[in-house]
Amino acid sequence: MTLSPAENFIRARKGKSHPVTRKFASLYPFELDDFQIKACQALEDESGILVAAPTGSGKTVVGEFAIFRALEEGRKCFYTTPIKALSNQKYLDLVEAHGTERVGLLTGDTNVNSDAQILVMTTEVLRNMIYAQSPALVNLAFVVMDEVHYLADKFRGAVWEEILIHLDPEVLVVSLSATVSNVEEFGEWLGTVRGRTEVVLSEERPVPLYQHVLVGHRLLDLFESPGKINKDLLREERRAIQRTQFKGRGRDSGVLDKSEIIAKLDDEGLLPAIFFIFSRNGCDLAAKRCFRDGIDLTSGYEKSQIAEYVQSRTSHLPAEDLAALEFHEWAAIWERGIAVHHAGLLPLFKEIIEGLFKEGYLKVVFATETLALGINMPARTVVLEKLIKWNGESHVMITPGEYTQLTGRAGRRGIDIEGNSVILWTPSIDAAMAASLAGTRTYPLKSSFTPTYNMSANLINRLPIPRVLDSLSLSYAQYQADRSLSGVVEQIAKNQEALALALPGCEQGDFASYFKMRLEIKELEKSSINERGSRRHKALEERAERITILRRKLREHSCHSCPEREDHSRIYEKRSKLERDTLALSQKVESRRNVIPRTFERVLEVLRELGYVEAERLTDSGKKLLGVFAESDLLVAELIKADVLSALETADLPAILSGLLFEARGEEKQLPRIPKSISEAVRDVVALWARLETVEAKHGLATQREPDFSMSWSVSRWSHGGSISSVLREGDLSIGDFVRHIKQIIDLLGQLTSSDTMNSTRYQEALKSIDRGIIRYASVSA
Structure with missing residues (x-):
């Protein structure tokens, strides 16, 4: 964007008043965008910042400015991310920029240079530190x-x-967010809990996005003008539907196979591409199918560069482990410029794929949606196979926010003049559905905050109960609940003003008592109709008798003969409805007001009943809960208290802890195979969970997730010295799932080492039994 002389003058004058921002900006080979400069200047002015901008817009530059200031001032900066893969990538980027001695990494199972000035960490690590x-x-x-x-x-x-x-x-907080529709509200809340916070919003993509639909071999624009679906697309869609009805799914049906799609993208000059498929198995099958069909997207030179890079990253792995990981098959696919990226991969393999893609050697990556979460892998084109995915509970349409996040990968800044998104047409995905997703710009940020047992224990340990309640009232969840009530409170006030007005009198007598009888008859008749056919004959007879008596009293009432009786009744009916509506609104306000502190009070009652809190202080058992951050935190604490863990052999501890951490994906649940050495402990765990379920339900709380021992057999085989090939083969597991699960167990064993100090040596020995071989290779490497 070209600035006018006046705008250049204003920018230059502002720059002089922010020397640190000016010095930082001079380090870049390109001019910073206005929103980046504005955010950096706000941070230089000692304000917290919320930056909301599209994926790929460069908002991380503002985070780098915070790091720059910390280094300049000899202070610390923590950089938090939601997932380990993002932390690993950011760590490697910062090491490249600032050197290994200045940068550290903490991700629960990885501890690198923890005293460094710049520490990259997963968000939970910082929470635990606090x-x-x-x-x-x-x-x-x-x-x-x-x-x-x-x-x-x-x-x-x-x-x-x-x-x-x-x-x-x-501490000044730099919050980096995707574009959300309620960013101002979020910024206002940040201001209430963090003090002065500048909201910096940018909705402009650095590379414009063009959206298409692939119908058969025809690549058509989704929109012909903003908000208006392309007429050619609608006509082609109708023809494709007719073809599918006559010919079924096939070459002429309007639905291509993956190899044909990749060939089409290559012909159109739309590679490199990220091809999103919401299934790990679907990604693997697509890549292998392209390989079998002879798709080859790399030159001889690129093949040699890929082979050299892969060799340099895997030379330390034993041949037996490489064979178990199907390494040679995947390496051959990589050399063709094709790869997959999902959570089922060994983390080292994901790092290799990210590196090859960054260097431009990979042309197509079939990926699940986890790649869209901040991983720095922009492409020229993003392809969406479907618009429906499994969310852990059911198959649902992706949200507009998810669509924006996925297509945000399209367009490489400084390389592409435009980015492209391609939706694959199928009979179940119509143009209107795609246009609705692509055209929606309203996706608000909604808090999911609720007090947990560990959170509550830590707050009780630090603060008196009244101050705990005050701090929980500061949550964004409570802030949103309170804001949602403002209109309701206004309506209640209006209703109460109307109710304060006097009702018209009746010259014949007390119409209020007359109307009250009419209302009672109406309610009795309604309940009688609802209970017809039931066996409560006596109750129905009593109700009928009561109605007869009331009707007689109505006829005898002085207002019954009033000529304006029905007009008066309509007025009283409106007032009665207003009273009912006002009561309902008041109950709504009451249910949402202080909803978070009230939830804490229920959690506190559970902790009291189970002996973790006495006289508003933590007991010894309660103190052991402080360092247990697992989702099943209270169940873990109960196992410590009941000596279930201390009764086990050290090599059996990981298999039991597996049951508290593992959660089958989708609809994978099956009857678990339980190692004999832990069968008694499994019964104890299930019994303790059932007891907790009863106590939680009694106090109106959602119950902790039921233990799942589906992975325990494989974990036991590994902790007792089994090879990775035998463990994966017998358990029918993906290496990525297994590595991630073992690392979760390692993380929990580390927590138990600090929480249950009497058994810390046993936990350390159990940790060593599983932190070996391929698990250790999975760590980040600079």
Whole structure:
């Protein structure tokens, strides 16, 4: 964008008043965008910042400015991300920029240079530091919270709010978010909990996005003008529907196979592409199908470069492990310029794929939606196979926000003049559905915050109960609940004004008593109709008798003969309805007001009943809960208290903990195979969980997730020395799932080492039994 002389003068004058921003901007080979400069200047003015901008717009530059300031001032900066893969990638980027001695990494199972000035970490690590009052927080000046919109996540979102509420108010927070429609509201809330916070919004994509639909071999624009679906697309869609009705799914049906789609994209000059398929198995099958069909997207030179890079990253792995990981098959596919990217891969393989893609050697990556979460892998084109995905509970349409996040990968800044999204037409995806997703720009950020047992224990340990309640009232969830009530409260006030007006009198007598009888008859008749056919004959007879008596009294009432009786009744009926509506609105306000503190009070009752809190203080058992951050935190604490864990052999501990952490994907649940050595402990775990379920239900709380021991057999085989090939073969597992699950167990064993100090040696030995071989290779490498 070319600036006028006047605009250039204003920008130059502003720059002189912000020397640190000016010095930072001079380090870049390109001119910073206005929103980047505005955010950096606000941070230089000691304001917190919320930056909301599209994917790929460069909002991380603002996070890098916080790091720059920390290094200049000799202070610390923490950079938090929602997932380990993002932390690993950011760590490697910062090491490249600032050197290994200045940058560290903490992700629960990885600890690299933890005393560094710049620490990259998963969000949970910072939350745990705050509760533990870690010495690492000393001299902390800035916290960058990347992907802060993740606080809407149903399972982990509360962690972001815990940090924003409880982090030292002197620390400046840089919140980086995707574009959300209620960014101003979120910024206002940040201002209430963090002090002065500047909201910087940019809705402009750095590379314009062109959206298409592929119908058979025809690539058509989705829109012919803003908001108007392309007429040619609608005509082609009708023809494709007719073809599918006559010919079924096939070459002429309007639905191509993956190899044909890739060939089409290559012909159109739309590679490299990320091809989103909402299934790991679907990604693997697509890549292997393209390989079998002879798709070859790389030159001889590129093949040699790929082979050399892959060799340099895998030379330390034993041949037996490589064979178990189907390495040679995948390496051959990579050399053709094709790859997959999903959570089922070994983390090292994902790093290899990200590196090859960044260098431009990979032309097509079949990926699940996890790739869209901040991983720096922009492409020229993004392809969406479907617009429906499994959300953990059912198959649902992706949201406009998810669509924007996925298509945000399209268009490489400084390389492409435009980005492209391609939706694959099928009979189940019509143009109107695609246009609705692509055209919607309203996707608000909604808090998922609710007090957990661990959170509550940590707050009780730090604050008196009244102050705990006050701090929970500061949550974004409560803020949103209160804001949602403002209109309701106004309506109640209007209703009450109307109700305060006197009703017209009746010259014949007390019409209020007359109307009250009419109302009672109406209610009795309604309930009698609802109970017809039931066996409660006596109750029906009593009700009929009561109605007869009331009708007689009505006829005898002085107002019954009033000529304006029905007019008066209509007025009283309107007033009665207004009273009912006002009561309903008041109940709505009451149910939402202080909803978060009231939830905490129910959690507190559970903790009291189970012996974790006495006289408003934590007991010894309660103190052991402080360091247990697993989703099943209370069940873990109950196992410690009941000596279930201490009765096991150390090598059996991982298999039991597996049951508290593992959650089958989708509809995979099956009857687990339980190792004999832990069968008694499994019964104890299930019995304790059933008891907790009863106590939680009694106090009106959602119950903790039921233990799932589906992975315990494989974990036991590994902890007792089994090879990775035998464990994967016997358990029918993907290496990525297995590695991630073992790392979760390692993380929990580390928590138990600190929480249950009497058994810390046993937990450390159990940890060593599983932190070996391929698990250790999965760590990040610079």
